[in-house]
Amino acid sequence: MSDRREHMLEARGIAKSFGALKVANNVTLELDAGERRAIIGPNGAGKTTLFNLLTGEIAPDAGTVLLDQKDITRLTPDARARRGLGRSFQKNNLFRGLTVRESLTLSAMIALGKARQFWRDPGSDVEIAERIDQTALWVNLAGELDLPTDALSYGARRQLEVGLALAARPKVLLLDEPTSGMSPEDTGIMLELLNSLPSDLAMLIIEHDMDLVYGAAQRVTVLNYGEIVFEGTPEEARASDEVKRIYLGDWGDHHA
Amino acid sequence: MLRLDGLRLVLAIVLFAGGCGYAFTSDFFGKELLAEIAIFAILAMSLDFLAGFAGMVSLGHAAFYGAGAYIYALLSIWQDWGAPMAMLAATLFCGGAGWVIGAVTSRTQGIFFIMATLAFGQMAYVYVFENRAIGGDDGMSGVPRLDLSGIGIDLNDPSIFACFLVVMAGLVFVLFVWLLRSGFGRALVGMHRNEARMRALGLPLIRYKAAAFAVAGAVAGFAGTLGAQHSMFVSPDYLHWTNSGLVLVIVILGGLESLIGPALGAAVVIALKHEISTHTEHWAFFVGLFLIVAVLAGGKGLYGLLASVRDWAAAKRQPGGGDA
Ligand SMILES: Nc1ncnc2c1ncn2[C@@H]1O[C@H](COP(=O)(O)OP(=O)(O)OP(=O)(O)O)[C@@H](O)[C@H]1O
Numbered sequence: 048m049s050d051r052r053e054h055m056l057e058a059r060g061i062a063k064s065f066g067a068l069k070v071a072n073n074v075t076l077e078l079d080a081g082e083r084r085a086i087i088g089p090n091g092a093g094k095t096t097l098f099n100l101l102t103g104e105i106a107p108d109a110g111t112v113l114l115d116q117k118d119i120t121r122l123t124p125d126a127r128a129r130r131g132l133g134r135s136f137q138k139n140n141l142f143r144g145l146t147v148r149e150s151l152t153l154s155a156m157i158a159l160g161k162a163r164q165f166w167r168d169p170g171s172d173v174e175i176a177e178r179i180d181q182t183a184l185w186v187n188l189a190g191e192l193d194l195p196t197d198a199l200s201y202g203a204r205r206q207l208e209v210g211l212a213l214a215a216r217p218k219v220l221l222l223d224e225p226t227s228g229m230s231p232e233d234t235g236i237m238l239e240l241l242n243s244l245p246s247d248l249a250m251l252i253i254e255h256d257m258d259l260v261y262g263a264a265q266r267v268t269v270l271n272y273g274e275i276v277f278e279g280t281p282e283e284a285r286a287s288d289e290v291k292r293i294y295l296g297d298w299g300d301h302h303a
Numbered sequence: 304m305l306r307l308d309g310l311r312l313v314l315a316i317v318l319f320a321g322g323c324g325y326a327f328t329s330d331f332f333g334k335e336l337l338a339e340i341a342i343f344a345i346l347a348m349s350l351d352f353l354a355g356f357a358g359m360v361s362l363g364h365a366a367f368y369g370a371g372a373y374i375y376a377l378l379s380i381w382q383d384w385g386a387p388m389a390m391l392a393a394t395l396f397c398g399g400a401g402w403v404i405g406a407v408t409s410r411t412q413g414i415f416f417i418m419a420t421l422a423f424g425q426m427a428y429v430y431v432f433e434n435r436a437i438g439g440d441d442g443m444s445g446v447p448r449l450d451l452s453g454i455g456i457d458l459n460d461p462s463i464f465a466c467f468l469v470v471m472a473g474l475v476f477v478l479f480v481w482l483l484r485s486g487f488g489r490a491l492v493g494m495h496r497n498e499a500r501m502r503a504l505g506l507p508l509i510r511y512k513a514a515a516f517a518v519a520g521a522v523a524g525f526a527g528t529l530g531a532q533h534s535m536f537v538s539p540d541y542l543h544w545t546n547s548g549l550v551l552v553i554v555i556l557g558g559l560e561s562l563i564g565p566a567l568g569a570a571v572v573i574a575l576k577h578e579i580s581t582h583t584e585h586w587a588f589f590v591g592l593f594l595i596v597a598v599l600a601g602g603k604g605l606y607g608l609l610a611s612v613r614d615w616a617a618a619k620r621q622p623g624g625g626d627a
C-alpha cells in the first residue's frame with residue numbers, strides 16, 4: 048500500500064449522490080507535496096463535482112478530506128482556501144470591470160491577511176506588488192496588468208483564471224480544465240506555464256487534453272461514473288484496456 | 304475599486320465650495336435647504352457604499368438614520384450627555400446594530416435581502432411609533448446642538464450650521480474614499496463583482512457583508528445625529544421607509560458606485576423636491592420621472608452622464624488617443 052509520506056491533500060472514502068445519481072463513489076486519493084496528478088474521465092464523470100467536494104462548495108454524504116494532514120471536511124470553502132487550498136474554474140470566473148492587476152491584488156491581499164486592513168491601500172503594498180509581478184510572469188500577463196479583464200483574449204483570460212488562484216500562493220492547487228476551449232498554441236503556453244511553477248506546489252489537474260496530461264502530470268487518475276477506475280502513470284494509462292474502453296480508444300484529440 | 308479621478312475630485316470640490324459659499328449668501332430658506340441636502344448627501348454616500356460598491360441594496364437605511372437621531376436626542380435630553388459623546392455613542396450603536404442586522408440579512412440574496420432590510424426598518428419604525436416613553440408618534444423636541452462656542456463657532460447661526468453640515472459631508476466623502484481604497488473596501492467591491500470567486504479565494508463573505516453594513520449603518524446613524532440637531536426635533540418620520548426609498552432614488556439618480564454622484568444627486572433631488580412642491584404636491588411624480596429617464600439613459604445616473612461628457616470631450620481634443 049501507499050507509504051506514510053506526507054500527503055498534502057487526501058480524500059478518504061468521499062461519497063456524494065444527487066438524488067439517484069452517484070457522482071462520487073467512495074473516492075480515495077492522495078496527493079504528495081509537489082505531485083502533479085491529472086484527473087481524466089468522460090463528460091459527466093463527476094470530476095468537477097469532486098473538486099467541489101474537496102473545496103467544500105458541496106458537502107459530501109460521507110468521507111473525509113485532509114489538507115496537510117489536517118481534517119478540513121467541516122470547514123467552509125473560504126476557510127479551506129485560507130489554509131492553502133486553491134482552485135481554478137472550468138468556466139472563467141473573473142472580476143468583470145477590474146483590471147488584471149486589481150484582480151490579482153484581491154487574491155494576494157486575501158491570502159496575506161490584508162483584506163481586513165481598512166486603513167491601508169493594498170495598491171501601494173510592496174509585498175503584494177512583488178507577488179503580483181511574480182504571478183504575472185508565471186501566467187504570461189506581465190504586459191497586460193493594467194488592462195481590464197474584459198479586454199483580454201480568451202487564452203489570456205484562461206491564464207488569469209489560473210493566475211488568480213496562484214496569486215494566493217496555495218499549497219495545493221486544483222485546476223479544472225485549464226485549457227478548455229483553448230487553441231493548440233494556447234494549450235502549449237499553458238503547459239509551459241504549469242511546468243514553470245514552483246516544484247513544491249501540489250496540483251490536481253482535470254484535463255481532457257492528452258498532450259497536457261502527458262506533459263504536466265506524473266500520475267493519472269481516471270474517474271468514471273463517480274468512481275476511480277484507474278490510477279497509474281500516464282504511460283500505464285495509455286496501455287490500459289479499461290481506460291481505452293472508457294475513452295473509446297479516442298486518445299489523440301479527445302475534447303469536451 | 305474607487306478611482307479618485309479628476310472628475311470625482313472636481314465635483315467634490317465644486318460641491319464643497321459651492322455648499323460653503325451658499326451657506327453664507329442664501330436666505331434663510333436656502334440655508335435650510337442646504338442643511339437638508341448635506342444630510343441627505345451623507346445618507347446617500349453611505350448607501351452607495353453599501354448598495355453601489357458592496358452590492359447590498361438596502362431599504363432599511365432610514366432606520367439607522369432615525370436610530371441615530373433618537374439615541375442622540377435621548378442621551379442629550381435625558382442623560383445630559385454632552386453632544387460629542389452622544390453623537391459618538393449614537394454612531395457606534397448604529398454601527399453595532401448594522402453589524403448584527405447585516406450578519407442576519409446577508410444570509411439572504413437579491414430581492415429577499417431587500418425585503419429583509421425593509422422588514423427590519425419597519426420593525427424599528429413601529430417600535431418608535433408605538434413607544435410612548437420616547438414620545439410615540441409625537442416625537443421629541445428640544446434637542447440641543449453641538450456647542451463649539453469654545454473655539455468661536457456658533458452653531459445656532461443658520462449659516463454656520465449649514466456650513467458645518469457641508470464640512471461633515473466632506474469628511475464623510477474623504478472617509479469613504481479612504482475606505483474604498485483599502486483592503487477592506489476592495490474586498491467589498493470584489494465581492495460585489497464575483498461573490499463565489501472571492502469565497503474561493505478565501506474571503507469569509509458574511510463577515511465582510513456584516514462589516515459593510517456596520518460602516519453604512521454607523522454613517523447613517525451619524526447623519527441622524529446631525530438631522531436631529533438641525534431640526535432640534537425627532538419623530539418616527541425619520542425612520543419611515545419612504546426615506547429609505549428617497550435615499551435609494553438619490554443614489555441611483557446620482558450614479559451608483561460613484562460616491563460623489565449620490566452627493567450631487569442629493570443636491571438635485573432635494574432642491575427639485577422643494578422647487579416642485581411649491582407648485583404641486585406631486586413632487587414625487589417628477590422625481591420618479593427623472594428616475595425613469597436616468598435608468599433608461601444607461602443607469603449610470605448624473606455621474607455617468609458627466610463621465611461620458613468628459614470622455615467625449617477628451618476624445619474630441621485628442622483624436623485617436625486617450626487622455627494622459
Ligand atoms: N448540483 C447538481 N445537482 C444535480 N446534479 C448535478 C449537480 N452538479 C452536477 N450534477 C451532475 O453530476 C454529474 C457530474 O457532473 P460534473 O460536472 O462533476 O462532471 P464532469 O466530470 O466535470 O464533466 P465535464 O467533463 O463535462 O466537465 C453530471 O451528470 C451532472 O449533470
Ligand SMILES: [Mg+2]
Pocket residue numbers: 094095096137
Ligand atoms: Mg467539469
